[in-house]
Amino acid sequence: MLFKLSVKNIKKSFKNYAIYFLTLVLGIAIFYMFNSLDAQETMLAVSSSTRQILKLMVNMLLVISVFIAVILGFLIVYANNFLIKRRKKEFGIYMTLGMGRRKISKILLIETILIGIVSLIVGLLIGIFGSQLMSIVTAKMFEADMTKFEFIFSSAATIKTIIYFGIMYLAVLFFNTITISKYKLIDLITAVRKNEKVKIKNTFLCIIVFLISISLLGWAYYTVTVNFNSLMGEDFEGLLPPVVCGCIGTFLFFWSMSGFVLKLVQSSKKIYLKNVNMFVLRQINAKINTTVFSMTVICLMLFVTICVLSSAISINNSFTESLKELTPVDINISKFRTINKKENTKEYSIREVLQLADFDMNNFKDITETSMYTVKDLTMEETLGSLKKEVLEKFPMVQFDSSEIIMKLSDYNKVAKLYGNEEFTLNNNEYVVTCDYENMKNIRNMALNNNQEIDIDGIKLSPKYKECKNGFIQISGSHINLGIIIVPDNIELKEKISIEDYLIANYNADTQEGKQKIEDIIIDNGFTDRIAALEEKGNINASTKIIVYQSSIGLSGMVTFIALYLGIIFLIASSAILALKELSESSDNRDRYSILRKIGADEKMINKALFMQIGIFFLIPLLLAVVHSIFGIQFALKILETIDSVGNLTKPIILTSGFIIIIYGGYFVATYLCSKNIIKD
Amino acid sequence: MSKILKIENMEKYYGNKGNVTKAVDNISFDVEKTDFVAIMGASGSGKTTLLNCISTIDKVTSGHIYINDQDITKIKGNKLNKFRREELGFIFQDFNLLDTLTAYENIALALTIQKVNAKEIDRRVRDIAKKLEIEDVLNKYPYQVSGGQKQRIASARAIITNPKLVLADEPTGALDSKSARQLLESFEYLNKEMEATILMVTHDAFTASYAKRILFIKDGKIFNELIKGNSTRKEFFQKIIDVVTLLGGELNDVI
Numbered sequence: 001m002l003f004k005l006s007v008k009n010i011k012k013s014f015k016n017y018a019i020y021f022l023t024l025v026l027g028i029a030i031f032y033m034f035n036s037l038d039a040q041e042t043m044l045a046v047s048s049s050t051r052q053i054l055k056l057m058v059n060m061l062l063v064i065s066v067f068i069a070v071i072l073g074f075l076i077v078y079a080n081n082f083l084i085k086r087r088k089k090e091f092g093i094y095m096t097l098g099m100g101r102r103k104i105s106k107i108l109l110i111e112t113i114l115i116g117i118v119s120l121i122v123g124l125l126i127g128i129f130g131s132q133l134m135s136i137v138t139a140k141m142f143e144a145d146m147t148k149f150e151f152i153f154s155s156a157a158t159i160k161t162i163i164y165f166g167i168m169y170l171a172v173l174f175f176n177t178i179t180i181s182k183y184k185l186i187d188l189i190t191a192v193r194k195n196e197k198v199k200i201k202n203t204f205l206c207i208i209v210f211l212i213s214i215s216l217l218g219w220a221y222y223t224v225t226v227n228f229n230s231l232m233g234e235d236f237e238g239l240l241p242p243v244v245c246g247c248i249g250t251f252l253f254f255w256s257m258s259g260f261v262l263k264l265v266q267s268s269k270k271i272y273l274k275n276v277n278m279f280v281l282r283q284i285n286a287k288i289n290t291t292v293f294s295m296t297v298i299c300l301m302l303f304v305t306i307c308v309l310s311s312a313i314s315i316n317n318s319f320t321e322s323l324k325e326l327t328p329v330d331i332n333i334s335k336f337r338t339i340n341k342k343e344n345t346k347e348y349s350i351r352e353v354l355q356l357a358d359f360d361m362n363n364f365k366d367i368t369e370t371s372m373y374t375v376k377d378l379t380m381e382e383t384l385g386s387l388k389k390e391v392l393e394k395f396p397m398v399q400f401d402s403s404e405i406i407m408k409l410s411d412y413n414k415v416a417k418l419y420g421n422e423e424f425t426l427n428n429n430e431y432v433v434t435c436d437y438e439n440m441k442n443i444r445n446m447a448l449n450n451n452q453e454i455d456i457d458g459i460k461l462s463p464k465y466k467e468c469k470n471g472f473i474q475i476s477g478s479h480i481n482l483g484i485i486i487v488p489d490n491i492e493l494k495e496k497i498s499i500e501d502y503l504i505a506n507y508n509a510d511t512q513e514g515k516q517k518i519e520d521i522i523i524d525n526g527f528t529d530r531i532a533a534l535e536e537k538g539n540i541n542a543s544t545k546i547i548v549y550q551s552s553i554g555l556s557g558m559v560t561f562i563a564l565y566l567g568i569i570f571l572i573a574s575s576a577i578l579a580l581k582e583l584s585e586s587s588d589n590r591d592r593y594s595i596l597r598k599i600g601a602d603e604k605m606i607n608k609a610l611f612m613q614i615g616i617f618f619l620i621p622l623l624l625a626v627v628h629s630i631f632g633i634q635f636a637l638k639i640l641e642t643i644d645s646v647g648n649l650t651k652p653i654i655l656t657s658g659f660i661i662i663i664y665g666g667y668f669v670a671t672y673l674c675s676k677n678i679i680k681d
Numbered sequence: 682m683s684k685i686l687k688i689e690n691m692e693k694y695y696g697n698k699g700n701v702t703k704a705v706d707n708i709s710f711d712v713e714k715t716d717f718v719a720i721m722g723a724s725g726s727g728k729t730t731l732l733n734c735i736s737t738i739d740k741v742t743s744g745h746i747y748i749n750d751q752d753i754t755k756i757k758g759n760k761l762n763k764f765r766r767e768e769l770g771f772i773f774q775d776f777n778l779l780d781t782l783t784a785y786e787n788i789a790l791a792l793t794i795q796k797v798n799a800k801e802i803d804r805r806v807r808d809i810a811k812k813l814e815i816e817d818v819l820n821k822y823p824y825q826v827s828g829g830q831k832q833r834i835a836s837a838r839a840i841i842t843n844p845k846l847v848l849a850d851e852p853t854g855a856l857d858s859k860s861a862r863q864l865l866e867s868f869e870y871l872n873k874e875m876e877a878t879i880l881m882v883t884h885d886a887f888t889a890s891y892a893k894r895i896l897f898i899k900d901g902k903i904f905n906e907l908i909k910g911n912s913t914r915k916e917f918f919q920k921i922i923d924v925v926t927l928l929g930g931e932l933n934d935v936i
Contacts, residue, residue, distance in 0.1 A: 269799040600766030
């Protein structure tokens with residue numbers, strides 16, 4: 001009997017449950033999709049370096065999933081509470097008919113289990129099919145080979161999803177029982193008739209609070225952007241005050257707005273007394289009093305989503321862009337020459353080592369050989385000169401006793417020509433510094449601006465330019481050239497500490513496949529074993545474009561991935577809260593809209609009023625979140641800049657807006673349609 | 682005098698082939714401008730169905746309803762809404778005021794949805810509030826005022842658009858006797874001074890006695906008609922009681 005009642009209840013209130021159900025299904029599907037990554041990994045033919053990154057990512061997702069589960073748990077309990085509140089009267093009727101609280105709890109238990117099972121099945125199904133789609137995205141992100149596409153099903157992820165959501169449903173049951181046991185019969189029966197008290201706020205107070213909130217937000221904005229440098233202390237301690245101020249400011253903003261905007265619009269009779277404006281504004285005002293807190297939470301969640309998504313996408317973009325610049329050739333092989341070698345030991349060149357290991361040099365083209373030196377008397381202390389103290393104060397981490405890398409002009413220009421970098425000319429008493437690591441560049445520029453002379457075995461050289469030039473020799477995933485001193489060819493380097501030879505080349509192939517074949521020879525175990533067998537003679541070190549790409553793209557891909565996961569869940573959570581809040585009040589709204597209809601408003605007007613009402617509710621937190629984000633993104637980018645340069649923001653912002661429009665907009669449309677359905681009869 | 686409302690052979694059936702209920706069975710009558718008509722009948726007599734059809738909320742099965750020489754059974758869709766908005770005013774038993782709006786705003790809403798300009802709205806709201814003696818509650822919310830005041834606010838909302846016809850469905854149903862008397866006096870004022878044409882449905886003899894003319898309905902047909910003429914309200918009330926006694930049945934209970 002109870003079971004029948006439960007099933008009927010669900011069927012009857014499907015309209016109300018639709019959004020709740022949708023949220024559960026989406027939550028489950030996304031949870032499964034991200035947790036089934038390790039299963040996807042097996043199907044993607046990725047390289048070992050990428051596989052390691054994927055492993056790391058799966059481990060990180062493990063931790064993040066717990067966090068996500070907590071957020072979803074809160075959301076579900078919160079959403080369920082709404083639905084229970086809506087059904088107060090129904091429970092009141094059961095109780096007057098003599099049903100005990102325990103039986104009502106039992107009805108809810110059956111309902112929860114039914115909805116839980118159905119949502120799990122539907123969610124998992126969507127998740128399983130969605131993850132096929134996602135593995136295509138993953139493959140693209142990690143540049144994996146997708147030729148071996150097969151259907152994947154992760155039983156581990158399925159079990160995990162079931163366990164996590166099972167716990168959440170248990171929590172829902174627990175809270176339901178508490179809610180039911182607290183209700184008094186009289187409250188349940190008169191629930192519908194109770195009018196929400198319209199709190200009237202002091203306008204003057206509201207204006208003052210509004211100004212306070214604006215100044216709090218303004219200060220927080222200022223601190224994280226203009227005053228950015230003062231924040232960069234240990235552990236970002238300085239970040240706490242602006243964050244707290246931002247949260248409080250947001251809350252006060254909504255609080256004061258609720259009393260303030262109505263008065264503002266009312267003062268213009270032309271707008272206020274036009275069409276259904278008055279009705280819509282009053283609708284919003286009646287609820288905003290009770291929704292200030294959730295508005296704040298939603299606004300902050302949206303803010304985090306926007307910042308996380310757009311900065312993650314921009315990192316990904318700038319990574320791929322700078323990667324292209326930083327890997328102009330296919331391979332770098334380096335080898336240190338032995339300086340104090342014993343008599344009779346032959347020094348092998350890189351070419352010779354390769355040949356000893358049976359490598360066919362025809363695999364390479366554009367072969368360029370060059371060398372880098374360090375000498376005894378040229379350390380950072382020398383190149384920075386009198387600035388040492390000043391630099392030490394600002395950058396305590398600089399190691400002054402590290403030897404500077406020196407290159408001869410012609411050696412450098414050979415490579416620069418191949419790379420498409422700037423080539424230099426030097427007079428006999430001049431030198432040039434190339435450097436692309438941002439922090440180091442700043443330090444060196446100070447010295448160069450000071451016209452710092454350097455002394456190599458008695459020959460004094462002065463800088464040709466007052467700043468560092470861009471350039472590098474070693475290909476890598478990020479800007480790591482700390483500085484290369486380029487000196488004229490005729491300078492004799494006497495007391496050399498080290499000589500590092502470089503062999504730079506492109507693969508002799510035109511297609512990606514051909515290049516991959518040559519790459520395979522180099523990373524093949526047989527080849528590396530043969531090199532290792534040469535022991536000291538063959539102490540070479542190779543870095544290839546493909547490896548650099550895989551590891552770097554893997555890293556940025558991982559960041560983007562986790563950001564997407566968090567961002568989407570946050571978006572769903574905030575939209576769902578808003579949607580449920582709107583829908584839970586739809587029964588009150590139904591009466592109000594039917595009055596509108598009775599006094600002669602036509603359907604077009606009524607739909608417009610409903611659209612405006614829901615639209616404004618969705619728009620207000622989004623607008624403030626967007627304003628927050630304008631400053632938040634700038635802050636995020638500044639932090640990221642210390643890691644790597646960040647590229648153009650247009651694409652990330654477009655992509656982020658896309659996500660928001662699809663998910664947030666989707667919830668908005670769903671809410672509008674559901675509400676329209678509810679007020680129809 | 683021009684006829685505001687003209688009903689010709691109106692019928693309204695419910696149910697399907699085998700089981701037809703004639704809620705309104707071939708009724709015809711006219712209402713002239715500035716008339717104040719009450720329709721009386723026991724519950725189930727078809728009076729609410731009749732009112733719903735006149736107010737365009739329900740559709741007739743056959744027959745015609747003319748309001749201001751316009752056949753409303755032929756109007757459809759949005760035009761019907763427009764017609765309802767512009768030509769009719771409604772007063773309901775349970776007031777139907779919006780709880781989120783103040784009295785002023787509730788009255789003004791009827792005009793804003795007709796796109797009247799703001800200055801005009803303000804003037805007209807204050808004007809009608811003065812006439813119905815609700816000026817001092819204009820800035821209060823419905824839950825802050827008494828039932829009688831609520832119904833007068835609702836009346837103000839119904840009359841402010843200058844409708845051709847005001848339709849009132851059991852307007853005193855939720856009021857105590859004192860509030861009911863006040864409201865009915867307001868109706869008299871609207872009818873006499875503002876020349877409003879009122880059609881009121883009630884089962885209460887006292888309420889009906891304020892009308893100029895009463896139609897009694899039984900089983901979907903017009904059973905009797907009373908005209909106040911020059912008689913006092915008390916004499917008229919006595920006449921009504923006589924008819925009600927004649928009608929017998931449930932209507933007796935409600936005196």
